[in-house]
Amino acid sequence: MPGIQASSAHQRRPKASRRGRFAAPASVVVLLFILVLTASLAFVSCSSSSAVAVTDLLDRAVQIDEPPVRIVTLHPTATETLYRAGGVAVGRDTSSQYPEEVLDLPTVGSAYSPSLEKVAELAPDLVIIEALTQASFVDQLEQLGVPVIAVRAASLDDVSKSLTLVAKIIDTKKTADQAIAEIQDRIDTASANAPEGKSILIFIADADQNIYAARADSYPGTVAALLGLDNLAADLQGASPYTGFAQFTPEMALQSTPDVVFTITPAPLPAPRLSQLLPMIPGFKEMPAVKEGLVVELDPVLFLQAQGPRMADAVEELLDIVNNL
Structure with a gap:
């Protein structure tokens, strides 16, 4: 059945889509995307820069x-x-x-x-x-x-x-x-003020009075080497409960003639110092340095327990002792 057609002048205009009415211009979308991306990269960069x-x-x-x-x-x-x-x-x-x-x-x-x-x-x-x-x-x-x-x-x-x-x-x-x-x-x-040709031994003991000498790879051995002192036990082999030390027997002591003997006593006072005990231990009491009283007790904290940045303190203390004997 024929209907009445609206003239072209009066035809209803097509409605704009909702998306079309609210969508932002393309340039704004691109700008927002760039800003978000930049912020994300900045955050990642900041986070990664704090990681080490x-x-x-x-x-x-x-x-x-x-x-x-x-x-x-x-x-x-x-x-x-x-x-x-x-x-x-x-x-x-x-x-x-x-x-x-x-x-x-x-x-x-x-x-x-x-x-x-x-x-x-x-x-x-x-x-x-x-x-x-x-x-x-x-x-x-x-x-x-x-x-x-x-x-x-x-x-x-x-x-x-x-x-x-x-x-x-x-x-x-x-x-x-x-x-x-x-x-x-x-x-x-x-080091520039250290004496030349001075030989030493550095001893420590366990609870059973077994004596151990500091090798070159021990901390006190390292301190002595920095002063150019001649450590007679530098290459000594053997087991020890102390890192860088090796057992030193009475027989070895009888054959050793260091200029100076240093001792370290880890146990706190009133435990006797090893320097006091050496003159009573067979083999060690016969060493010339022990007989002459050239036995010096070292600070166990500075030379054994607190190894680290105070190494210079230990070097200076050892130098002072050696130069004043």
Whole structure:
């Protein structure tokens, strides 16, 4: 049935789509996309720039995602390295007693058996250990979900590397560089003033009075070498409960003629000092240096327990002793 057709002049205009009415111009869409992309890239860049990848003194690759602000140290070497590099800790092992300000920090047990529970209670975002004596702790500590790095001070190079490592993580490169330069300068000055041709032995004893001598790879052996002293036990072989030491028998003592004998007594007073006991031990009491009273007790903290940035202190103290005998 024919209907009435509307004339072309009066035909209804097609409605604009809702999308067409509200869509932004293409140029605005592109601009918004660029802004969002730029912001995203800036965020990723900022996040990645705060992350640090390092290799510690156990040759482990460690990723630090954020700058740490709650650091726990589990060894005097770790504690002193952190503070000399310009950092601070929120917890420490009981043997860490330098610098003085760490004495106010909560403790997490000894360096030999730290408490993982106490470490966790401090909510650390970084744990620093000592490489030679605490490597076995790494797996347990990492179960806390915390990055762990190891430092070491078996040599002057180790001290410098450890300071550089920690400084990279806490962003204190200038402080660490200054510390490294000062340590090197002090050791160089001491070495220039050391006597030539002076032979030594450095002894330590266990609870059964077995005597051990410091080799070249021990910390006190390293300190002596920096002064050019002739360590008669430098290449000595044998087992010992002390890192870098080897057993030294009475028979060896009878055949040794060092100019000076140094002793280290780890046990605190009132335990007798090894320097007092040597004149009563067969073989050792016959050594010329012992007979002449040229036996000097060394500070066990400086020469054994707190290996690290105070290496220059140990070098200067040893030099002072040798030059004044």
